[in-house]
Amino acid sequence: MKLKYSAIRKYVLIGAAVSVMAATAGNTIPGTFCNICPVGFLEVSAASRSIPWKMAAWVFAGLIAVYFFGRFFCGWFCSTSLVRKCSGSRCPSTENIYMRYLPYLVLGLSVVLSFFLKFPVFCLFCPIGLFFGFLFAVFKLFAVQEAGLTLIVFPVVIAAEVILFKRWCSGFCPIGALFSLVSKIPGPKFRPAVNRSTCILGNGGTCSVCKETCPESVKITDGGGDITEKCTSCMECAEKCPTGSIKFRK
Amino acid sequence: MKYSRREFNKLMVLSLVTFSTSEASEGGRSFLRPPGALGEERFLEKCIRCQRCIQVCPKRVIFPLSFAEGIKRMNTPVVSFRKSYCNSCLKCSLVCPTGALLPVTEATLDIGAAVIIEKDCVAWDWVGCTVCVDECPEKAIYLDEHKRPVVEPEKCNGCGICELKCPSTSIRKSAKGKGILVKPRQAGTLPRDPSLHKKRDTK
Numbered sequence: 001m002k003l004k005y006s007a008i009r010k011y012v013l014i015g016a017a018v019s020v021m022a023a024t025a026g027n028t029i030p031g032t033f034c035n036i037c038p039v040g041f042l043e044v045s046a047a048s049r050s051i052p053w054k055m056a057a058w059v060f061a062g063l064i065a066v067y068f069f070g071r072f073f074c075g076w077f078c079s080t081s082l083v084r085k086c087s088g089s090r091c092p093s094t095e096n097i098y099m100r101y102l103p104y105l106v107l108g109l110s111v112v113l114s115f116f117l118k119f120p121v122f123c124l125f126c127p128i129g130l131f132f133g134f135l136f137a138v139f140k141l142f143a144v145q146e147a148g149l150t151l152i153v154f155p156v157v158i159a160a161e162v163i164l165f166k167r168w169c170s171g172f173c174p175i176g177a178l179f180s181l182v183s184k185i186p187g188p189k190f191r192p193a194v195n196r197s198t199c200i201l202g203n204g205g206t207c208s209v210c211k212e213t214c215p216e217s218v219k220i221t222d223g224g225g226d227i228t229e230k231c232t233s234c235m236e237c238a239e240k241c242p243t244g245s246i247k248f249r250k
Numbered sequence: 251m252k253y254s255r256r257e258f259n260k261l262m263v264l265s266l267v268t269f270s271t272s273e274a275s276e277g278g279r280s281f282l283r284p285p286g287a288l289g290e291e292r293f294l295e296k297c298i299r300c301q302r303c304i305q306v307c308p309k310r311v312i313f314p315l316s317f318a319e320g321i322k323r324m325n326t327p328v329v330s331f332r333k334s335y336c337n338s339c340l341k342c343s344l345v346c347p348t349g350a351l352l353p354v355t356e357a358t359l360d361i362g363a364a365v366i367i368e369k370d371c372v373a374w375d376w377v378g379c380t381v382c383v384d385e386c387p388e389k390a391i392y393l394d395e396h397k398r399p400v401v402e403p404e405k406c407n408g409c410g411i412c413e414l415k416c417p418s419t420s421i422r423k424s425a426k427g428k429g430i431l432v433k434p435r436q437a438g439t440l441p442r443d444p445s446l447h448k449k450r451d452t453k
Contacts, residue, residue, distance in 0.1 A: 052348035143313070
């Protein structure tokens with residue numbers, strides 16, 4: 001049996017979370033994703049009025065990868081993606097023009113508020129941070145037999161953000177917004193492309209499989225900016241396309 | 251599902267409430283932070299809540315603060331000597347990516363200072379127990395003329411061995427907790443003097 005992209009993606013997502021905890025058990029130090037978080041970097045810079053140089057190199061390397069591969073982190077590593085994949089939550093498509101700019105507003109607000117309130121503000125809500133916070137709370141439970149409110153509150157907040165408010169990833173998340181901004185810089189991009197000669201739509205038929213499988217509801221067959229900015233390179237469209245017309249390439 | 255304006259407003263109000271409650275939390279040092287931590291205010295500005303110091307600690311004394319301690323402080327690292335002590339490997343201060351923990355040496359390591367809890371300390375009203383005095387690697391605790399332990403805060407690095415080994419609760423039923431606890435240095439307590447540091451053979 002051929003291993004499907006969606007299955008590989010699930011293993012990678014689970015593997016990322018497991019490896020962080022395995023590293024903790026073994027006292028090695030990859031840290032959680034917060035180490036390379038560009039939004040956290042901006043927030044800490046704003047809150048402390050100084051640049052954490054130790055972090056800068058990793059953040060920069062991450063952003064270079066984002067420049068080529070877009071929001072690949074969202075699709076392949078983000079713990080929120082894991083939660084969404086396990087709960088089957090999909091982002092509904094939106095025609096609302098204002099909703100498109102909400103993530104950028106959140107990004108701006110979190111940096112500005114961090115500056116004035118003097119602590120990284122978005123980190124309080126960040127479902128990625130809360131996810132690992134929950135794992136570490138479990139670790140704490142076993143290490144010192146001390147249970148905290150964290151064990152109940154964090155999963156509830158994550159569920160509210162990601163499962164109830166389905167639009168979190170494309171309609172709120174400032175990390176995704178920052179990745180979208182970096183993706184906008186023109187240059188070589190690794191994104192899905194539709195082969196019009198084999199696509200059912202190109203031959204006069206009706207089909208919307210790719211749009212329906214896309215977790216971000218990107219209209220892949222329409223082409224354009226949405227693919228560059230919103231595609232998380234999860235490759236589910238390429239896997240599900242009945243005619244195999246979608247390929248990922250430069 | 252269409253995302254209505256009312257829902258959006260609700261979310262905004264909720265987040266503003268969160269900000270105000272977090273702002274209301276009091277300043278000053280009241281938590282035992284990992285080695286090399288900046289002052290509480292600066293620490294909260296710089297800490298990115300990445301849990302790296304918690305991961306690297308070989309003695310497992312660093313833990314994330316619970317949600318119950320305030321939303322602004324949740325997930326920030328604190329030190330707990332309930333099950334272990336600090337062997338001054340200093341890795342936590344080296345791995346911090348944002349400089350919320352600054353590198354320290356064994357001589358400048360200063361987590362806090364041990365404080366004798368007089369009502370729980372067995373030796374305070376009944377001579378005989380010298381566990382903390384014997385265990386202290388910095389020789390920061392001595393016995394006074396009544397054989398009661400006294401801490402010299404300028405020698406103490408807050409490693410927590412005394413707190414870990416204190417047998418008060420197993421010796422006496424009435425003891426509510428350990429007879430000696432490591433606490434953040436309060437205003438008026440002497441800072442640690444690096445020149446008084448005792449070299450240790452074992453790590």
